[in-house]
Amino acid sequence: MSVLLKILVITKNFWKLYLLCLTLVLAVSVFNLVQPLIIKHIVDLVTVYLSDRNPVFEQILWFFALMIAVELLALWVTVINGYLGDVLAEKIEIFLMSKFYEKVLALDVSYFDNESKGALINQLKRGIWNITSFVNEFSSYFLGLLLTIVLTIVLLATYSSLLALLFMILVPVYVLLNYKASQKWLQKQEQINNLEDSLFGRIVEVINSIRLVKASAQVNTEYNQFLSKRWQVKELRLKQSQIYYQFDWFKKLSLNSVIIFVYIYALYNTYKGVFTIAEFVLFAQLAQQIKIPLTSVSYVFTLSQSAIAGAKSYFEIVNQQPTITDLPQAKELRVTEGEIRFANVTFAYNKKLALDQVSFVVKPKSKVAIVGESGAGKSTIANLLLRFYQPDAGAIYIDGQNIQEVTLESLYKQIAVVFQDTELFSGTILENILYGKPEATLEEVKYAARMANVADFVEQLPEGYNTLIGERGVQLSGGQKQRLAIARAIISNKPILILDEATSALDSKTEKEIQKSLEVLMQNKTTLIIAHRLATIKNVDYIIVLKDGKILEEGTPAELYQRNGFYTQLVKLQSLQEAILPEKGLVI
Numbered sequence: 332m333s334v335l336l337k338i339l340v341i342t343k344n345f346w347k348l349y350l351l352c353l354t355l356v357l358a359v360s361v362f363n364l365v366q367p368l369i370i371k372h373i374v375d376l377v378t379v380y381l382s383d384r385n386p387v388f389e390q391i392l393w394f395f396a397l398m399i400a401v402e403l404l405a406l407w408v409t410v411i412n413g414y415l416g417d418v419l420a421e422k423i424e425i426f427l428m429s430k431f432y433e434k435v436l437a438l439d440v441s442y443f444d445n446e447s448k449g450a451l452i453n454q455l456k457r458g459i460w461n462i463t464s465f466v467n468e469f470s471s472y473f474l475g476l477l478l479t480i481v482l483t484i485v486l487l488a489t490y491s492s493l494l495a496l497l498f499m500i501l502v503p504v505y506v507l508l509n510y511k512a513s514q515k516w517l518q519k520q521e522q523i524n525n526l527e528d529s530l531f532g533r534i535v536e537v538i539n540s541i542r543l544v545k546a547s548a549q550v551n552t553e554y555n556q557f558l559s560k561r562w563q564v565k566e567l568r569l570k571q572s573q574i575y576y577q578f579d580w581f582k583k584l585s586l587n588s589v590i591i592f593v594y595i596y597a598l599y600n601t602y603k604g605v606f607t608i609a610e611f612v613l614f615a616q617l618a619q620q621i622k623i624p625l626t627s628v629s630y631v632f633t634l635s636q637s638a639i640a641g642a643k644s645y646f647e648i649v650n651q652q653p654t655i656t657d658l659p660q661a662k663e664l665r666v667t668e669g670e671i672r673f674a675n676v677t678f679a680y681n682k683k684l685a686l687d688q689v690s691f692v693v694k695p696k697s698k699v700a701i702v703g704e705s706g707a708g709k710s711t712i713a714n715l716l717l718r719f720y721q722p723d724a725g726a727i728y729i730d731g732q733n734i735q736e737v738t739l740e741s742l743y744k745q746i747a748v749v750f751q752d753t754e755l756f757s758g759t760i761l762e763n764i765l766y767g768k769p770e771a772t773l774e775e776v777k778y779a780a781r782m783a784n785v786a787d788f789v790e791q792l793p794e795g796y797n798t799l800i801g802e803r804g805v806q807l808s809g810g811q812k813q814r815l816a817i818a819r820a821i822i823s824n825k826p827i828l829i830l831d832e833a834t835s836a837l838d839s840k841t842e843k844e845i846q847k848s849l850e851v852l853m854q855n856k857t858t859l860i861i862a863h864r865l866a867t868i869k870n871v872d873y874i875i876v877l878k879d880g881k882i883l884e885e886g887t888p889a890e891l892y893q894r895n896g897f898y899t900q901l902v903k904l905q906s907l908q909e910a911i912l913p914e915k916g917l918v919i
């Protein structure tokens with residue numbers, strides 16, 4: 332029930348429209364009940380007319396006219412209500428979608444570490460569809476059904492308390508049966524939803540990694556896994572169908588038996604002269620009239636149960652609270668010098684320690700390299716500096732300001748980053764570079780592209796900067812993608828720069844060329860360079876060597892080399908002494 336309550340609460344903003352729809356529905360129900368009464372009067376008049384030829388013919392015509400007028404009015408109100416229902420549904424859909432998207436954009440990065448994107452989209456679509464159709468049907472249907480049932484019984488009671496009593500017993504039994512059936516149905520629906528979420532999650536993952544799937548000869552396996560899950564869904568759906576029809580035949584049987592009894596009872600009493608023919612016609616109509624809402628009750632129950640099941644994960648997501656947000660007293664980050672300081676930072680991803688009491692200072696406008704084996708925690712340092720995750724202990728300062736106490740937006744405005752896994756959008760090359768600075772001119776874009784050594788490539792393309800690059804830049808080579816990401820960082824021109832393996836996909840020649848541009852770019856900026864390859868970090872001012880989340884050694888390249896530790900081994904291993912040492916004036 333709480334989900335239904337949440338649905339009503341979440342849609343409270345539209346109460347005026349909602350109320351209007353409800354009023355119209357109620358009006359239609361009243362019109363529907365007026366019709367049998369008019370018909371009863373007509374039959375009454377016809378009986379009188381037939382028996383003694385009273386001059387009631389004109390009255391009959393008037394009642395006919397009234398009947399047509401009521402019918403037209405009901406039709407008109409139904410049409411308006413239908414349209415308003417659509418307006419309401421559309422408004423609710425926009426509201427629900429924007430609430431979801433707003434939350435998804437606000438949630439911590441860590442939330443997405445555990446979530447399947449396909450499942451998320453499926454949950455969104457299901458949630459929205461279920462909530463909207465429930466609200467729509469509820470406003471244009473449910474109360475009308477309820478009112479029709481109540482009014483019909485009241486009307487019946489004025490003529491025959493026995494018939495009214497019969498329906499008063501039948502209705503709760505009917506509702507109870509529906510409730511029982513829908514409960515069983517709901518259990519299955521929750522299983523179906525979970526299965527479908529994982530099904531869609533996998534489809535999206537497989538499409539995203541289609542090259543890997545094909546190259547690993549896993550096409551058939553993936554397809555068969557899909558089929559087996561889909562078959563499980565089918566089994567559950569058929570079980571739902573069985574539940575539905577098992578109850579359905581019993582419900583229909585009891586309803587039809589009561590209606591037949593009404594006919595027989597009314598006919599018998601008419602025959603006996605207790606009821607008039609007109610009353611018989613009225614009962615017959617009322618019995619038919621009540622059949623529609625009672626049959627629809629099961630639909631309403633099914634609808635509300637799917638809303639409960641479907642909206643559950645929607646609400647779970649919308650009710651998630653991001654932990655990384657602006658503090659109430661958060662200030663704007665002001666970068667004057669560009670000093671970065673990690674003070675005793677400890678951090679674990681899901682209890683898996685990634686950084687252990689890490690402390691270091693990056694001097695203003697200096698270039699600091701972070702090196703270390705794969706998994707040492709290098710990217711984690713970038714993640715924490717960007718506040719994608721929160722340190723478990725310790726703090727990070729930029730120019731003496733704790734980054735947890737500044738607004739996220741002001742932090743992001745000061746840091747340009749080239750991620751280890753190049754992030755590009757489907758769209759044009761121009762759009763992707765402009766993402767770093769939306770207001771930049773074409774000249775600035777071209778300059779950034781030249782600096783990133785990608786201009787020649789772009790300009791020889793038939794569409795130039797307007798070339799579409801496919802989702803995640805799939806139509807580009809790894810190196811081209813990286814160079815575009817570098818161009819994006821260049822154009823954003825922020826005082827702090829993070830390069831996480833930014834040139835790892837480039838050949839030595841291209842890397843060297845970009846290196847020159849990067850040198851220019853890094854002037855007057857504080858730069859963190861994360862790299863495996865030592866060629867990438869020549870000319871840095873300081874090196875931090877990480878191992879298993881701890882700082883193993885740190886110092887200037889010359890100091891570190893003399894220490895003959897991990898860094899020296901790394902240099903020797905990569906046989907790059909000549910690339911690094913002459914510039915630092917060292918002799919091995």
Ligand SMILES: Nc1ncnc2c1ncn2[C@@H]1O[C@H](COP(=O)(O)OP(=O)(O)OP(=O)(O)O)[C@@H](O)[C@H]1O
Pocket residue numbers: 444680681683684685703704705706707708709710711712751
């Ligand atoms: N999102 C995550 N969830 C859980 N564990 C993670 C996550 N990201 C990284 N890790 C773990 O944290 C540790 C440090 O990862 P990190 O990405 O910082 O390594 P790295 O030094 O950048 O390695 P590489 O050179 O391979 O990029 C690793 O053991 C990794 O398995």
Ligand SMILES: [Mg+2]
Pocket residue numbers: 709710711751831
């Ligand atoms: Mg990394």
